[in-house]
Amino acid sequence: MRKLALSDDILLSVEKPSRYIGGEYNAYNKDPDSVEVNAVFCFPDVYEIGTANLGMQIIYEQFNRREDAYCDRVYSPWTDLDQIMRERKIPLFAVESQRPVRDFDLLLITLQYEMCYTNVLQILDLSGIPLHAEDRTQEDPIVIGGGACAYNPEPMAAFFDVFYLGEAETRYDTVVEVLKACKARNSTRQETLEALAEIPGLYVPQFYQVTYHEDGTIASFTSTNPHAPAVVKKEFCIRKDSESSDMDDSLPYPLRPIVPLSRGMMDRATLEVMRGCIRGCRFCQAGMIYRPTRNRSLDFLKKAAVSMLESTGYDELNISSLATSDYSDFREFMEFILPYCEEHKINIGVPSLRIDSFELDVMGKIQDIKKSSLTFAPEAGSQRLRDIINKGLTEEEILEGARKAFEGGWNKVKLYFMLGQPFETEEDVRAIPVLANEIARVYYETVPKEKRQGRVQIQASTSFFVPKPFTPFQWAPMLTAEEFTKKAWLVKDTMREQLNKKSLVYHYHDDNQTELEGLFARGDRKLSTLIEEAYKRGCMYDAWGDHMKYDVWLRVMEEQGITFEFYNYRERPLDEILPWDFIDIGVTKRFLMREWENARAGKVTPHCRKECSGCGMRKYHGGVCIEDKTEIQ
Amino acid sequence: MKIRLKFSKQGSLRFIGHLDVMRYFQKLNRRAKLDIKYSKGFSPHQEMSFATPLGLGLSSDGEYVDIEFNTVPGKEELLRRMNEVSLPELRITDACLLPDDAKNAMSLLEAADYTLKFREGYEPWISRGNGEGVFEGIEDFFEKFEKFLSQPSILTEKKTKTSVKEVDLARQIRLYERREDAVFLRVDTGSASNLKPELVMETFFRTCGAAYNELTFTINRDELYGEESGRLLPLIGYGTDF
Incomplete structure (x- = not known):
């Protein structure tokens, strides 16, 4: 039997002990001493959330398919265990080997959302690893950050030795090789970091110096070490020699994913059909940083789907991507997978569909129409604002999609909107309830009285817009919490004025997270003292509404002179050096500026399959950029 | 099938x-x-x-x-x-x-077998605030436990989510054996009468004037039984080979 790091008395006294025992089906369970390089991957949130992450599963596979490497896993201990570990001085351990995290060569931490930053400090702290990269010794692991938030790593720069910028598949093998060589040479920590800094896509923050103007903006950002390049290029998978596919079939993918012992957020297999998105919505970071759009091959998807389902026993398959309908072989893939799933009694989840008749047909097969709802994400209520944000979805398309769905038997519609996007007027806000009302009207027009099963339900939800780096809106001002709340009330009041108000429901999130999320999203190195001090005063699990200690954050901000005015509320001039400007994501700053101007002018930019908009990715000759445009709709 | x-x-x-x-x-x-x-x-x-x-x-x-x-x-x-x-x-x-x-x-379901072994470091005669000073050692423990079980009636309170009711453990314990250093218990299990071995130990410790630490024993369930014409039959005995 495996020996557990925690004694029975601790495991029996904490909530969900299965979070800490490892031993899941399909886990690799290698002996960390049997390999040359061992790593532990950390998702800085609870186990159930962490295990669902596809990026983590890919890196886990990438390391473990090598004989000379091992990747174990660790998640944030919940607050009950956190307290016990501090009281009894139990070092944080990886779940599979149950070994202390500090004993590993590498600690890879994924940053999926800004609100996990204090949890990163918890992980380091409980592991006994100094919080500051510069205080670490040969005895400590090299701490590497990655994930979407790493595209602006600066607020967390002090706590990481290295950031990996871009997609993991391309360079982690090199990282392992470099580390092996460094170990063989008995390199010092400094030498190892210098060797890592030379790997494309890797950024070692301590090798850079930032100076500031008096107003707090950045004056210069320079490399101080000859091994560290002035500009760090993001890494991404691209295949140039292929006719049909853009992602190489041999890239690591969890074909035998780990099956958590207790129910996770996603008790199902996840199949990524493509990476990137052709649409170019101006608020969307994923739509920019994952360019160009790249398909996975149909053959790979068929093989992967069957392997994942058979090796896990999951009865649900989640088809994942930013806009699944845009996957080139979507129809062919569905024609394969639908009968397979029907035969094996497997449910399919296909988020991010557009509503045309083929897709309605697909949805009718995979959902219980009576119970499920149809989802649209218009993001803005008015056509004017949808043009500004470049959401290529027209009112006609929405109403026509809804009409077809109502004819098909659906009577629930969910609508997602964002409040506070640039140039939004009161009229744009009022347009949200108006659109919801229109959809209800379409229902009553389309479905004759005798066929109606109860009232149609139109559910509108709004979230608050947070400007993100590497988007055309990275210069945009963000609204204050008061302004957001006012807009939400305006939606609420306008809902009540609608003719079909009894069919309309409105939800909005009223929390304090948004302003802090905005702060960290576009923050700079000066924020590290804020994060550290807030953590020391007990901030942790900030993403968990009831654990967020907003008053503590505000107090520390005040003490340190950090303001939302500087980081969130002001429009940033185009010539200001942004904290993330040293990263080259392939998409050019010139393109983002042009898109920012297009937004101001309300000018729509067509999607990548219609017309190349010259974002800068074309020079890499891959994915959607080299598709034959002649045969495209 | x-x-x-x-x-x-x-x-x-x-x-x-x-x-x-x-x-x-x-x-x-x-x-x-x-x-x-x-x-x-x-x-x-x-x-x-x-x-x-x-x-x-x-x-x-x-x-x-x-x-x-x-x-x-x-x-x-x-x-x-x-x-x-x-x-x-x-x-x-x-x-x-x-x-x-x-x-x-x-x-x-009518009955279940359990084996309770002392957990290392939690033996009630050494430390951890579960009975030291009450039990002098393992022999003393078994002596007291057997005396406790020999009572014609062992009344105790059983708490459920909604109520507290009095039960007689003596009627629910079907068999006790000392198996080397372990306690073996066969107890009522099922919808009619249900007893958990933890309740037996909790009551025993309280009777001795000691607090019961739930970590005292590692507990293993060995078998589950139904009852056929007054005789216990392991649940696997209800079918045939295939």
Whole structure:
């Protein structure tokens, strides 16, 4: 039997002990001493959330398919265990080997959302690893950050030795090789970091110096070490020699994913059909940083789907991507997978569909129409604002999609909107309830009285817009919490004025997270003292509404002179050096500026399959950029 | 056709609860590519029924689940296929084919066997505030425990979520044996009368004037029984080989 790091008395006294025992089906369970390089991957949130992450599963596979490497896993201990570990001085351990995290060569931490930053400090702290990269010794692991938030790593720069910028598949093998060589040479920590800094896509923050103007903006950002390049290029998978596919079939993918012992957020297999998105919505970071759009091959998807389902026993398959309908072989893939799933009694989840008749047909097969709802994400209520944000979805398309769905038997519609996007007027806000009302009207027009099963339900939800780096809106001002709340009330009041108000429901999130999320999203190195001090005063699990200690954050901000005015509320001039400007994501700053101007002018930019908009990715000759445009709709 | 499986749950799997065991079996059955019978309806599910949940922290060699199959391979083949895709901590140890009109495991249940071993470092005569000064050593413990059990009636309070009721442990304990340094208990289990070994120990410690620490013993469930004309029959005995 495996020996557990925690004694029975601790495991029996904490909530969900299965979070800490490892031993899941399909886990690799290698002996960390049997390999040359061992790593532990950390998702800085609870186990159930962490295990669902596809990026983590890919890196886990990438390391473990090598004989000379091992990747174990660790998640944030919940607050009950956190307290016990501090009281009894139990070092944080990886779940599979149950070994202390500090004993590993590498600690890879994924940053999926800004609100996990204090949890990163918890992980380091409980592991006994100094919080500051510069205080670490040969005895400590090299701490590497990655994930979407790493595209602006600066607020967390002090706590990481290295950031990996871009997609993991391309360079982690090199990282392992470099580390092996460094170990063989008995390199010092400094030498190892210098060797890592030379790997494309890797950024070692301590090798850079930032100076500031008096107003707090950045004056210069320079490399101080000859091994560290002035500009760090993001890494991404691209295949140039292929006719049909853009992602190489041999890239690591969890074909035998780990099956958590207790129910996770996603008790199902996840199949990524493509990476990137052709649409170019101006608020969307994923739509920019994952360019160009790249398909996975149909053959790979068929093989992967069957392997994942058979090796896990999951009865649900989640088809994942930013806009699944845009996957080139979507129809062919569905024609394969639908009968397979029907035969094996497997449910399919296909988020991010557009509503045309083929897709309605697909949805009718995979959902219980009576119970499920149809989802649209218009993001803005008015056509004017949808043009500004470049959401290529027209009112006609929405109403026509809804009409077809109502004819098909659906009577629930969910609508997602964002409040506070640039140039939004009161009229744009009022347009949200108006659109919801229109959809209800379409229902009553389309479905004759005798066929109606109860009232149609139109559910509108709004979230608050947070400007993100590497988007055309990275210069945009963000609204204050008061302004957001006012807009939400305006939606609420306008809902009540609608003719079909009894069919309309409105939800909005009223929390304090948004302003802090905005702060960290576009923050700079000066924020590290804020994060550290807030953590020391007990901030942790900030993403968990009831654990967020907003008053503590505000107090520390005040003490340190950090303001939302500087980081969130002001429009940033185009010539200001942004904290993330040293990263080259392939998409050019010139393109983002042009898109920012297009937004101001309300000018729509067509999607990548219609017309190349010259974002800068074309020079890499891959994915959607080299598709034959002649045969495209 | 209905198959009854007997399985063990050991090691780190002691820390997963009953719902997770149910989900575990749903996936295990799929991995083993068994021809399970599914319920009708839009979201069909496997027809499975467990004898009784096992408390968190307990291990077991005597867990049971009844599963409906459309077709089933021979017993050895079934066990092999399931164990091949199961974790080492959960083994399918036996199986039988039930008659069509068989009652399910849960409704048959009358008794269970438990073995309680002293957990190292938590022996009640050494430390941890669970009985030191009351028990002088292992022999003294057994002497006092046997005296406690020899009473004609052992009344205690049993707390449930909604109520407190008085029960007589003497009527619910069917068999006690000292097995080297371990306590073996056969107790009532099921819907009519149900006793957990923890309640026996808790009451015993209280009678001795000591606080009971739930970590004193590691507890293993060894077997589950039904009752046929006054005799206990292990649940696996209700079917035939296949």
